[in-house]
Amino acid sequence: MKNKGYAVRRSAGSKMKESGKSVDEIVRELKEGNAPRNDYREQSLQIHGLICAKCAREFDHKDRHLLTVHHKDGNHKNNPQDGSNWENLCVYCHEDEHSRGLLGDYFSEGK
Numbered sequence: 822m823k824n825k826g827y828a829v830r831r832s833a834g835s836k837m838k839e840s841g842k843s844v845d846e847i848v849r850e851l852k853e854g855n856a857p858r859n860d861y862r863e864q865s866l867q868i869h870g871l872i873c874a875k876c877a878r879e880f881d882h883k884d885r886h887l888l889t890v891h892h893k894d895g896n897h898k899n900n901p902q903d904g905s906n907w908e909n910l911c912v913y914c915h916e917d918e919h920s921r922g923l924l925g926d927y928f929s930e931g932k
């Protein structure tokens with residue numbers, strides 16, 4: 822079925838002319854776009870600054886490796902370019918964040 826659809830579109834050619842891109846080109850772009858997987862750390866540091874979102878400790882370029890990127894929804898594959906799923910946390914706060922988790926909040930309510 823796939824081959825049929827491809828052949829028909831190719832012979833008609835109308836849709837391809839609109840975008841001006843061949844299937845091969847689109848596939849190549851998708852591959853290149855997914856390539857830099859560790860890039861989000863630098864992006865998040867640029868967007869949110871060298872500061873821990875929890876304890877507000879500031880970092881400079883010497884100790885910026887202590888600042889890590891936390892994913893708010895816990896999904897490391899969810900990396901929107903506007904940084905809305907990222908939070909810059911120092912390693913201490915980051916560890917704290919994950920050791921508590923949802924259950925931590927649940928239990929503290931009963932105190």
Ligand SMILES: [Zn+2]
Nearest residue numbers: 873876911914
């Ligand atoms: Zn912190």
Ligand SMILES: [Zn+2]
Nearest residue numbers: 890891892915
């Ligand atoms: Zn995290």
